Amino acid sequence: MATTGLQHVAAMYAGVVAPPLIVGAAIGLSATDLTFLTGACLFTAGLATFLQTLGVWKIGARLPFVNGVTFAGVAPMTAVVASTHDKSDALPIIFGAVIVAGLLGFLAAPVFCKAVRFFPPVVTGTVITLIGVSLLPVAFNWAQGPDPAADDYGSGTHLGLAGATLLIVLLLRRFTRGFVKQIAVLLGLIVGTLVAIPFGATDFGPVSDAAVVGFPTPFHFGTPQFHLAAILSMCVVMVVSMTESTADMLALGEIVERPADERTIAAGLRADTLGSALSPLFNGFMCSAFAQNIGLVAMTRIRSRYVVATGGAFLVLMGLCPMAASLIAVVPRPVLGGAGVVLFGSVAASGIQTLVRAGLDRDNNVLIVAVSLAVGIVPITAPEFYHAFPETARIVLDSGISTGCVAAVLLNLVFNHLGRDTDAADVTHPMEGGTELTGGATGVAPPHAPATP
Numbered sequence: 001m002a003t004t005g006l007q008h009v010a011a012m013y014a015g016v017v018a019p020p021l022i023v024g025a026a027i028g029l030s031a032t033d034l035t036f037l038t039g040a041c042l043f044t045a046g047l048a049t050f051l052q053t054l055g056v057w058k059i060g061a062r063l064p065f066v067n068g069v070t071f072a073g074v075a076p077m078t079a080v081v082a083s084t085h086d087k088s089d090a091l092p093i094i095f096g097a098v099i100v101a102g103l104l105g106f107l108a109a110p111v112f113c114k115a116v117r118f119f120p121p122v123v124t125g126t127v128i129t130l131i132g133v134s135l136l137p138v139a140f141n142w143a144q145g146p147d148p149a150a151d152d153y154g155s156g157t158h159l160g161l162a163g164a165t166l167l168i169v170l171l172l173r174r175f176t177r178g179f180v181k182q183i184a185v186l187l188g189l190i191v192g193t194l195v196a197i198p199f200g201a202t203d204f205g206p207v208s209d210a211a212v213v214g215f216p217t218p219f220h221f222g223t224p225q226f227h228l229a230a231i232l233s234m235c236v237v238m239v240v241s242m243t244e245s246t247a248d249m250l251a252l253g254e255i256v257e258r259p260a261d262e263r264t265i266a267a268g269l270r271a272d273t274l275g276s277a278l279s280p281l282f283n284g285f286m287c288s289a290f291a292q293n294i295g296l297v298a299m300t301r302i303r304s305r306y307v308v309a310t311g312g313a314f315l316v317l318m319g320l321c322p323m324a325a326s327l328i329a330v331v332p333r334p335v336l337g338g339a340g341v342v343l344f345g346s347v348a349a350s351g352i353q354t355l356v357r358a359g360l361d362r363d364n365n366v367l368i369v370a371v372s373l374a375v376g377i378v379p380i381t382a383p384e385f386y387h388a389f390p391e392t393a394r395i396v397l398d399s400g401i402s403t404g405c406v407a408a409v410l411l412n413l414v415f416n417h418l419g420r421d422t423d424a425a426d427v428t429h430p431m432e433g434g435t436e437l438t439g440g441a442t443g444v445a446p447p448h449a450p451a452t453p
Contacts, residue, residue, distance in 0.1 A: 004302050005310030007179055008066050009318075012290045014185045014343060016045050016068040016315075019285055021336065022138050023074065026081040027090050032209065033221075035326040037091075037283060040216040041069050043319025044284030048275030049312030052268065052289070053305040061260065061268030063252050064297050064308040067275055068315075070288035071347055072127075072240045073098070075134040076233040076399040077285070079379075083394055089225060095280035096224035097234035102277025102286070105238045109269035112242055113262050118417070119243040122365045123372075123408040125354030127240050130376040130404040132348025137380060139344050143337030157199055158334040165192035165338030173342075185339050192335035201332040207323060214322040216282045224280060229393065234286065236402040238273065241288040245272050248289040255294065256303040364415040368408060376404025 020041045024034040048067035055062045080097070081090040105112075143162035144154040152158065169188035173181060180187070196202045249268045253260035260268070268289075276286040297303060318324045359365050378385050379400045386397040397403055 001304075001307055001310050004307045005314055007183075008293050008308055008311035009314045012066050012068055012293055014189065014339065015071070015290060016041055018340070018343060019069040019071065019074050019077075022135070023077050023081065023091075023094070023285075025333075026078045027087045031203075031205065031326075035322055036214075036216070036220060038326075039214070039319045039322055039324075040220070040283035041285060041319075042315050043216050044275070044279040044282050045069060045287060046312040046315030046317075046319060047282075048271070048279065048287040049315060050309060051275050052271040053309040053312065055267065055271065058267050058270065059274060060271040061249055061264050062305060063249065063256065063258070063260070063264070063268070064293075064303060064305045065248070065252065065268070066290045066293040066308055066311060067272065067287045068290050069285045070237070070241050070244075071131050071135065071344075072244070072288070072401060073234065073237045073286045074138075075131070075401045076230075076237055078138075079233065079394075079398040080230050082398065088222070091221040091283075092223060092225040093227050093230050094234075094285070095221070095283070096226040097230040098280050098286050099224055099277050100226060100231045101234040101238040102273050102275075102279075104235060105242060105273030106270055106277060109242075109273060110266045112239075112269060113246065113265040118409065118413065119239075119246075120358065120412065120416075121354050122358035122360075122368050122416075123405075123412050124240070124243050124247065125351050125356075125358050126369050126372045126376070126408045127351070127401060127405045128244070128354055129348050129351030130373065130401050131240075132344050132346070132351060133377065134380060134400045135344040135347065136341070139337045139340030141337070142333045142340055144334070146333040157201070161192060161196050161199065161201060161332065161334040162338035162341075164195055165189070165335045166341055168192060169339060169342050185343055188339050188342075189331050189335060192338060193331050196332045196335055201334065202330060203332075204330055207326045207330055209326075211322050213320060215320060216284075218281050218283075220283050233399055233402050236399075236405050237286060238276070240401070240405055241276075241286060242269050242272065245269060245289045248294055252294050252297065255297055368411040368415060371411060372404050372408035375407040376400035378403070 017038050020037040021034070024037050029037065045066075045068040049065070052060050052065045052067050053062065054060065077094050080094055081087065084090045084093060141148075143159060145152060145158040147153060165188050168191050169184050172184035172187055176184065193202055245268060246265055249260040249265050253264065272288055276288075279285060279287055293308070355369060358369070360369065377400060379398045383398075386394050389397060
């Protein structure tokens with residue numbers, strides 16, 4: 001039970017520590033505060049895993065789910081950081097928004113499990129793809145070095161370390177099997193850090209300064225603040241997270257041969273949302289199910305929820321040991337950047353896999369994806385696009401995930417739910433010439449295309 005529980009931790013560890021690293025770096029936290037934030041996220045991930053696997057009352061799916069910090073919230077949280085003049089207020093604003101979004105999600109769980117038909121793969125796949133694409137620039141910035149103002153920022157040494165780490169991860173994924181393959185990203189971080197030592201890029205100071213035992217003091221970064229724009233942004237993330245969790249519960253239910261019914265989904269969503277609402281009390285972020293651990297359950301055929309609960313216990317212990325949490329602060333930014341390309345790119349690839357099942361042979365769905373992706377990519381490709389809008393509005397607009405999600409949901413309603421579905425089996429691609437039907441006559445194709453009956 002201990003070894004298989006640790007395997008679940010190893011498979012999701014990099015995913016749990018990445019969000020606090022990204023947000024902490026954006027704020028400019030010291031190594032000590034970054035270690036504290038990372039430990040807090042590990043601690044709250046363990047608590048959320050307990051809530052999901054063991055359950056209490058009508059809370060918890062009681063399936064072998066690992067819960068941790070969701071990637072979906074990273075881009076909106078960095079947008080909050082960017083729009084906050086006093087960076088010391090950024091985390092309290094984020095925590096306040098997560099608390100409200102979590103509580104609203106908890107209340108909406110019984111209704112949401114009935115309304116999940118409004119979030120089909122064409123919507124969820126688009127949003128998941130945007131999450132990965134939005135995070136890739138973070139990996140590219142990490143690869144160039146820790147300080148954009150430094151002379152060696154973007155130097156051959158830094159890019160070489162990032163490339164070496166990426167190569168190590170790819171080789172491990174290609175030529176290893178089983179447990180080693182599952183933790184390829186974690187091993188890549190370790191080997192990349194060792195390779196960086198001769199280049200003077202590794203600093204072991206955070207480990208030597210960290211205590212062996214500690215507790216994530218409630219409200220360490222300040223009392224939560226409640227700003228409407230940030231709350232709206234995190235509510236969008238909560239909807240995305242609940243949609244992903246619903247899909248994960250359905251998939252895991254099939255794997256463990258206990259199909260998830262409406263009651264199970266509602267209980268699982270309550271655990272996700274309550275865990276997210278409680279997480280900021282201990283300085284953690286929004287929590288959600290980790291899909292990679294579902295693959296681990298399928299691969300190992302170990303379906304016991306108590307094994308996953310054991311993994312949650314290890315997460316709590318790591319959160320209570322600042323020295324263990326500080327290890328991630330030792331990893332040089334270029335090494336993180338190399339691993340981040342795989343980590344964040346995998347998120348985008350997961351979204352593309354979902355879109356493959358979305359029925360892109362239909363014009364309506366192609367248009368939904370095309371426009372939603374375009375809207376979501378605006379803040380990435382043109383960061384100043386919304387510069388004339390009020391700052392409160394920019395917190396939402398500068399998050400490609402939020403805007404892309406809203407666009408996908410609205411377009412899906414317009415094209416696939418409102419009115420009579422005019423999509424036919426022989427529809428054309430939106431970039432191709434259509435046919436012009438007049439009564440029962442044969443359609444006449446445009447001059448540049450062959451005639452189509």
